[in-house]
Amino acid sequence: MTPGFNDEQRGGDKSLNPIYIKNPHLDLMKEDILYHFNLGTATHDLPAMFGDVKFVCVGGSPSRMKSFIQFIAGELNLGNPTDEYPNICAGTDRFSMFKVGPVLSISHGMGVPSISIMLHELIKLLHHARCIDVTVLRIGTSGGIGLKPGTVVITRQSVDASFVPQLEQIILGKKVLRSTELDDTLAEELLQCSKQLNDFETVIGNTMCTLDFYEGQARLDGAFCSYTEADKQGYLTEAYQAGVRNIEMESTAFAAMCKLSGLQGAIVCVTLLDRLEGDQLTSSHDQLHDYQLRPQILVGTYIKKKLNAV
Ligand SMILES: O=P(O)(O)O[C@H]1O[C@H](CO)[C@@H](O)[C@H]1O
């Protein structure tokens, strides 16, 4: 039996938000192997390892997620930022996972298929561990539209490449559309947090999720390109008019899967360049590193504030 979460285990308190698993087959399985995490219900005591998790921060790169756990450990006085934190998924090189106190930090690779695999296993992990009231935050990078590079965008709505707030998925050969609605209150709280920090520009806007970094994002510098600079500008201007302020590659899957599972979710991405001005990332390594820290600082401050308020 998979150790699922029910009302009784919640002590009857309906105000606590469980993780929703909508899969009757799981209950029939003797064990559940979370293959890409190298974890499983028969091999690991998931409630003991993860039962206290309240915040899960995710981002594409393993080194970013490792430095985030070091940063948050210092912020929460739970450890030293220079300490080494073990990779819980060390038995696999698909994803990296780190934990300090109630914060889990996981890499998700690039693109919707990769984050979608990670989120299936994360949602099951949180379910098996009987976690409640979990918030998931994507701390990422993106290309901005009409924003100064370094601006942080908190996603209001994640839209596809036609500016529609939906994730299109093929299941059993048929198109299934899923809503990408995010939590307005959480986005607003993060914006307020950034205003208090007063460290860098932050806006709330729509985020466009594409299936590719080059042609999918109207770049002129890929290996192939069949459109003009004017076509590119026309498309990005249309996106801007539809409320899009940044472009990345995971937000529709992130938003759809948070919504399906009842997890509170937010997407906080820094813009590395203004796509109306160019396509190549010409900023120095140090500048890009500084930009990448901004979502971490904002989300770290938010988590600290939330935990101190308890
Ligand atoms: O936010 P991170 O993880 O940096 O990911 C962004 O950067 C990658 C492309 O360079 C894409 O995966 C995009 O979503």
Ligand SMILES: O=c1cc[nH]c(=O)[nH]1
């Ligand atoms: O332009 C960019 C920069 C980062 N990530 C993206 O997906 N696009």
